[in-house]
Amino acid sequence: MDGFLLLAFLFLAAGVVAVPIASRLGLGSVLGYLIAGIAISPLLQQLHVDVVSIQHFAEFGVVMMLFLVGLELEPRMLWSMRDKLLGLGGLQVAVTAAAIMGIAMLLGQPWSIALAVGLVLSLSSTAIVLQTLNEKGLMKCDGGQSSFSVLLFQDIAVIPMLAFIPLLALPELADMAVASAEHGGEGDHGSMSLVERLDGWQRALVTVGAIGLVVVGGSYLTRPVFRFIAIARLRELFTAFALLLVIGIALLMIVVGLSPALGTFLAGVVLANSEYRHELESDIDPFKGLLLGLFFITVGAAIRFDLLFANLGGVVAMTLGLIALKALILYALSRIFSITGADRWLFTLGLAQAGEFGFVLLSFTVASSVIPTALAQQLLLVVTLSMLLTPLLFIIYDKLIAPRFAATGSRQADEIEEQGSVIVAGHGRFGGIVNRILLSAGFKTVVLDYQSEQLEVLRKFGIKVYFGDAMRPDLLHAAGIGEAKMLVIAIDERESATELVRYVTENYPHVYIVVRALDRHHVYELWNAGARDIIREHFDSSLRAGRSALEALGVHPYDAERQVRGFVLNDREQMYQLASVFNPDIPAHENAEYVEKTKKFLERYEQAMRGTSAAFGSRLDRGWVPPSLDDVEAEEQAAESGQREDSDFKCQANGPGT
Amino acid sequence: MARLIVYYAHPGHKYSHVNKYMARAAGAVDGITFVDLYRDYPRFDIDVNVEQRRLVEHDVVLFQFPMFWYSTPSIIKEWEDLVLEHGFAYGAGGENLAGKQMMLAVTAAGPDDAYRHEGYQHYPIRTFLTPLEQTARLCKMHFPAPYVLYSSLKAPAAGLVEPHVDGYVRLLEAIRDDRYDFAAAERMNVVHFDTLPVGEEG
Structure with missing residues (x-):
């Protein structure tokens, strides 16, 4: 236990110190974590920490990340990506593996080793690339989408590779390989499989069954479970369930010999349309972030500097050669698939490294006696170094390439980027009407409400609403406040609405806020919190009621209309004046200045009513008064x-x- | 019997010296349709379908309003802009108003002699009304002489409100009963309460 706490402290401290510095220097969080790992690696060695097994554990972050990626992708979108996924991804893996195999054979390696090396190095780093793309907001552009297609294909391709690699080795060593893979821990792909002893058709059946379970369960079972959990009204239960869901699916996939990343990705896609999407997103996101951070730290910490310096020139040359070769192939593919402009370079540079699945495959090849240990250790260094260099490639893209294309205007990102949407917090009688108006005008809205009974009713009518408390910053973030144009606050709780205004105006000053006030004093509170478009809940309906009353009493409808308009103007002026003396810390009736000003207004109002002053409604009578x-x-x-x-x-x- | 609709427009109805009495009297005439535009549309959201149906169902369309800045009160312009659609009132297929009468009943603050070239309004009143006249022409409608009261602000003191209102009622009833001589009216410049071309019964 003490050991665990010490380790946790060490990793967290390294991350907390290194990442902000790296971000400040414009290096991105990934490089920050990697450097942190390198920095603490001597300490870890002193403590005899098994970095590799921690790394396997941390790889679960990749699984979570793919779940989150799936949540962002609706099935329709995934289907529209199928050409890229199979064509681009398949070609990248095949061509790269073949090219590396050829070079390795030219260097004198036997074909079996060369092929294994080719497969290992053809993969890129899902963790680094997706994390960086998300961080830079490049996921939605053409280059980001293409990169994602390739990465997803690679993640799926790992499974057949794991099945194929042992065939390259001597059969009597296969048992050892299985034992070694099991030793790898939870994150290891392809271990723990229960289907190995089954026939082909049984295996296929189990596979289909498992995927079916994920799809059907995701579609029909999560909703009742969420409703059941909502009864307890405890936040952590949602988190617990979200984790349970992801881990459960990963386990199921491992048991049937499929990729856990693929399984959770699929579950994510299935749940992308669910009203609990943002809730799941915000629950899983911190875990994903922490695990990925841990993963990057372990990558940094696992670098064997003694081996590196023993053959520095060779390793560096191999790494640069690998990056150049992969980039070349990616560039060629981007031409074939007509990825243009800055997107082409993003795609080319972004995927040029080897990836974390390389670690898994390498240890697996060693265990399967496909690749000799000495070579594997060299390759391990190459993979690590190439990952270490990736953030630098992204910096090159950011600083040198993107500005050039942005300047010449040939960048196509705008075409694909989603337009900033409107977040409507609270879908009651008030928020509901606002939402309907926005939708009818063709705007995209994300509606958040935390009454699950109401959500299901709305869903039945085809209104897209999500479960979640808008007061939670993480959920607001998941709902897209960062990219939103506007936030409509229509939640019932007075204090919460004010808090939300304060939080959003401070952290997202670009978001325009329309907020409902419960009464006059609430208006002042909201104003103080930073809101400028404040709508009083009952004000407009009261005005209409007043107008109806005037009309029914025989006032000409147009005069009634103008009377009410004059009232509004007068009232607004009064509000502005009183807002300046209102103090949220002093009750209105104890605020001397406020009371004084209010009295004055009432006096003026009464005078006007008795006809002794022109103050009230003077604006009304300006028009159409004939000269004497x-x-x-x-x-x-x-x-x-x-x-x-x-x-x-x-x-x-x-x-x-x- | 001609089917007559009166559109009345006065945003300052309650300050009116003449028009509100004219409106009250017109509203009391049997067998015609009377519409107070500012009453029906206090927020200017004119119902185009309703208005077009009204036009189709009437033979004579009469606008009653005070002259504001050599023109109509703003709601009449809004009404024209929305109701007189292409394809309904004019243009291809826009024959719905053809052959109908468009008539005006206006009050002007300036005296008779101001509305001439030497007067301070510089133009005859018909010149200020040409946008409406041409609107009628484009819609293939007739445009008989408008029913005019000059010096309207002085009318109460001069005792002219009552005769003008009475004349207005006679005019409306004559149109309703097909006793109004539109042919004669079309040849006139303006008509007053004492120059109405009203024929005998029938």
Whole structure:
């Protein structure tokens, strides 16, 4: 236990110190974690920590990441990506593996080793690339989408590779390989399989069954379970269930010999349309972040510097050669698949490294006696070094390539990027109407509400709503506040609404806020919190009721309309004046200045009502009041005597009230 | 019997000296349709379908309003902009108003002699009404002489409100009963309460 706490402290401290510094320097979080890992690696060695097994555990972060990626992808979108997924991904793996195999054979390796090396190095790093793309907001552009297609294909391809690699080795060593793989821990792919002893058709059946279970369960079982959990109204239960879901699916996939990453990705896609999507997203996200961070740290910490320095030139040359070769192939593919402009370079540079699945495959090849240990250790260094260099490639893209294309305007990102949407917090009678109006005008909205009973009713009518408390920053983030144009706050709790305004105006100043106020004092509170578009809950309906009353009492409808408009203007002026003296810390009736000003207003109002002052409604009577008879005489005389001043014409011509 | 619709527009109805009495009297005439535009559409959301149906169902369309800045009160312009659609009132297939009468009943604050070239309004009142006249022409409608009261602000003191209102009622009833001589009216410049071309019964 003490050991665990010490390790946790060490890893967390390294991350907390290194990542902000790296971000500050513009290096990105991934490089920060990697450097942190390198920094603490001597300490870990002193403590005899098994970095590799921690790494296997941390690889689960990749599984979680794919779940989150799946949540962002609706089935329709996935289907539209199928060409890229199979064509681009398949070609990348096949061509790269073949090219590396050829080079290795030219260097004198036997074909079996060369092929294994080719397969290992053809993979890229899902963890680094997706994390970086997300961080930079490049996932939605063409280059990001293509990169993702390739990575997803690679993650799926790992499974057949694991099955294929032992065939390259001597059969009597196969048992050892299985034992070694099991030793790898939870994150290891292809271990623990229960289907190995089954026939082919049985295996296929089990596979189909497992995928079916994920799809059907995701579609039909999560909702009742969530509803069941919602009864307890405990936040951590949602988190627990989200984790349970992801881990459960990963386990199921491992048991049937499929990729856990693929399984959770699939579950994510199935749940992408669910009203609990944002809730799941915000629950899993921190775990994913921490595990990936841990994973990057272990990559840094696992570098064997003694081996590296023993053959520095060779390893560096191999690494650079590998990156150059992979980049070349990616560039060629991007031409074939007509990925253009900055996207082509993002794709080319982003995927040029070897990836974390390389670690898994390498240890597996060693255990299967396919690759000799000495070579495997060299390759391990190459994989690590190439991952270490990836953030630098992204920096090159950021600093040198993207600006060039942005300047020439040939970047196509705008075409694909989603337009900023509107988040509506609270879908009650108020938020519901706002949402309907926005939708009818063709705007995209994300509706958040935390009453699951109501959500299901709304879903039945085809209204897209998500379960979640808008007060939680993480959920707000998952709902896309970072990219949103506007937030409509229509939640019932007074204090919460004010808090939300304060939080969003401070952290997302670009988001325009429309907020409902419960009453006059709430308006002042919201104003103080930073809101500027504040709508009083019952104000407009009261105005309409007042207008109806006037009309029913025989006031001409147009006069009633103007009377009410005048009231609104007057009231607003009063609000502005009083807002300046309102103090949220002092109750209104104890605030002397506030009371004084209110009294003055009431006085003016009464005078106006008795007709002794023109204050109230003076604006109403400005229009269409005819000039007096004396004015008319004077003007006519002036006009006749030839003094044609503009003012004369105005009064005469306007001459209303006849 | 001609089917007559009166559109009345006065945003300052309660300050009116003449028009509100005319409106009250017109509203009391049997067998015609009376519409107070500012009452029906206090928020200017004119119902185009309703208005077009009204036009189709009437033979004579009469606008009653005070002259504001040599033109109509703003709601009449809004009404024209929305109701007189291409394909309904004019243009291809827009024959719905052809042959109908468009008539005006206006009050002007300036005296009779102001509305001439030497007067301070510089133009005759018909010049200020040409946008409506041409609107009628484009819609293939007739445009008989408008029913006019000059010096309207002085009318109460001069005792002219009552005769003008009475004349208005006679005018409306004559149109309703097909006793109004539109042919004669079309040849006139303006008509007053004492120059109405009203024929005998029938």
